Amino acid sequence: xxxxxRKKVAVIGAGAAGFFTAVNAAGMNGNLDVTIFEKSxxxxxxxxxxxxxxxxxxxxxxxxxxxxxxxPRGGKMMRWNFDxxxxxxxxxxxxxxxxxxxxxxxxxxxxxxxxxxxxIQCLFNEAKKQNIAIRNQxxxxxIRLLQKGGFKLYxxxxxxxxxxxxxxxxxxxxxxxxxxxxxxxxxxxxSPVPSLFTFNFRYNEFxxxxxxxxxxxxxxxxxxxxxxxxxxxxxxWGLSGPAVLKLSARAARLLNKKEYRYKVNVNWLHPxxxxxxxxxxxxxxxxxxxxKIEKQDRFPLPGRxxxxxxxxxxxxxxxxxxxxSNKKVNELSHQLVRGSYECQGKTTHKEEFVTxxxxxxxxxxxxxxxxxxxxxxxxxGEVLDIDGITGGFNFQAxxxxxWLAAKAIASNTINDVS
Numbered sequence: 001x002x003x004x005x006r007k008k009v010a011v012i013g014a015g016a017a018g019f020f021t022a023v024n025a026a027g028m029n030g031n032l033d034v035t036i037f038e039k040s041x042x043x044x045x046x047x048x049x050x051x052x053x054x055x056x057x058x059x060x061x062x063x064x065x066x067x068x069x070x071x072p073r074g075g076k077m078m079r080w081n082f083d084x085x086x087x088x089x090x091x092x093x094x095x096x097x098x099x100x101x102x103x104x105x106x107x108x109x110x111x112x113x114x115x116x117x118x119x120i121q122c123l124f125n126e127a128k129k130q131n132i133a134i135r136n137q138x139x140x141x142x143i144r145l146l147q148k149g150g151f152k153l154y155x156x157x158x159x160x161x162x163x164x165x166x167x168x169x170x171x172x173x174x175x176x177x178x179x180x181x182x183x184x185x186x187x188x189x190x191s192p193v194p195s196l197f198t199f200n201f202r203y204n205e206f207x208x209x210x211x212x213x214x215x216x217x218x219x220x221x222x223x224x225x226x227x228x229x230x231x232x233x234x235x236x237w238g239l240s241g242p243a244v245l246k247l248s249a250r251a252a253r254l255l256n257k258k259e260y261r262y263k264v265n266v267n268w269l270h271p272x273x274x275x276x277x278x279x280x281x282x283x284x285x286x287x288x289x290x291x292k293i294e295k296q297d298r299f300p301l302p303g304r305x306x307x308x309x310x311x312x313x314x315x316x317x318x319x320x321x322x323x324x325s326n327k328k329v330n331e332l333s334h335q336l337v338r339g340s341y342e343c344q345g346k347t348t349h350k351e352e353f354v355t356x357x358x359x360x361x362x363x364x365x366x367x368x369x370x371x372x373x374x375x376x377x378x379x380x381g382e383v384l385d386i387d388g389i390t391g392g393f394n395f396q397a398x399x400x401x402x403w404l405a406a407k408a409i410a411s412n413t414i415n416d417v418s
């Protein structure tokens with residue numbers, strides 16, 4: 001007589017990837033006994049704070065080829081995974097469960113409620129519907145393979161659990177020591193480093209201008225091929241905004257190797273070049289001979305930033321346009337399109353905290369997220385060496401890989417004969 005045995009699935013980590021794997025696996029196969037273990041008190045913490053508390057669920061890009069370009073690491077694998085589950089599928093998944101989403105002009109997608117609690121409640125409701133057990137404040141210490149198959153999980157407080165399947169969804173970490181228990185299972189670790197962070201200036205050329213932004217600038221790291229365009233925000237310590245955060249992701253390992261000491265060039269008037277800006281300045285000078293140079297309406301720069309650019313070019317804001325020499329025109333145009341700033345250090349963008357590094361992708365099966373080293377062990381989320389630029393791409397990787405892992409787990413049933 002064949003007796004169906006419920007397969008015990010342990011999901012380590014209650015973030016976006018862990019929850020999505022758990023609820024989908026249980027939803028696809030009612031013969032699974034799924035438990036989520038989380039070391040901290042709070043569940044889905046990054047979902048809660050992302051997008052300023054609105055939750056940037058995904059991105060409005062439905063072309064797998066284009067979408068994969070948003071991943072400095074893992075893009076090749078994600079290209080094929082997006083053929084199976086991509087942003088259009090994410091939107092459909094949430095809307096089927098009553099969560100309506102909206103796309104903003106920059107492509108980011110949020111719940112129409114503009115509240116991350118909408119996404120959190122949806123995942124909680126789904127977990128309850130699928131009878132998923134959730135245990136927080138339960139930190140994993142070690143996983144041991146059993147001779148008869150399966151795993152023995154060792155937690156703090158001397159607790160242990162037996163599981164047939166284990167899903168590692170612990171998120172990223174800045175410390176390689178955090179992955180020691182995974183090394184014991186035979187996996188190697190690519191040293192983790194921060195991916196999304198702001199640039200701190202050694203000399204604060206823009207002191208007092210925090211909060212001022214430019215909608216279209218180009219930022220490049222001197223002496224490298226790394227550059228990004230988009231909005232730039234001046235902070236108390238240097239620069240942030242989408243262009244800077246994207247650049248920090250793409251150049252994460254290089255900047256770590258440089259110990260976060262490097263120079264950036266900023267074109268505040270992108271896509272104009274220096275010659276075009278010089279010509280425009282000369283035209284302004286000719287038409288505004290008697291006006292003070294502190295006033296201009298031809299360039300899309302906030303007034304206070306324009307005055308600071310004059311100062312950096314050695315030009316008094318009280319001068320009149322007629323007094324602006326050709327030499328100063330050249331110096332000002334250089335500041336506007338080739339401003340050079342020395343960076344030293346970084347500030348983690350807390351809402352978008354991401355690391356690159358973790359489990360190498362050549363150690364997992366990309367179609368199922370299953371370990372090639374340990375049977376019935378799966379990896380999803382930031383514990384993998386996959387990270388995206390800002391804009392909803394990291395959550396989409398979590399949804400995609402979580403769904404793939406869930407499908408693989410659900411399709412592999414256990415049948416005992418007695």
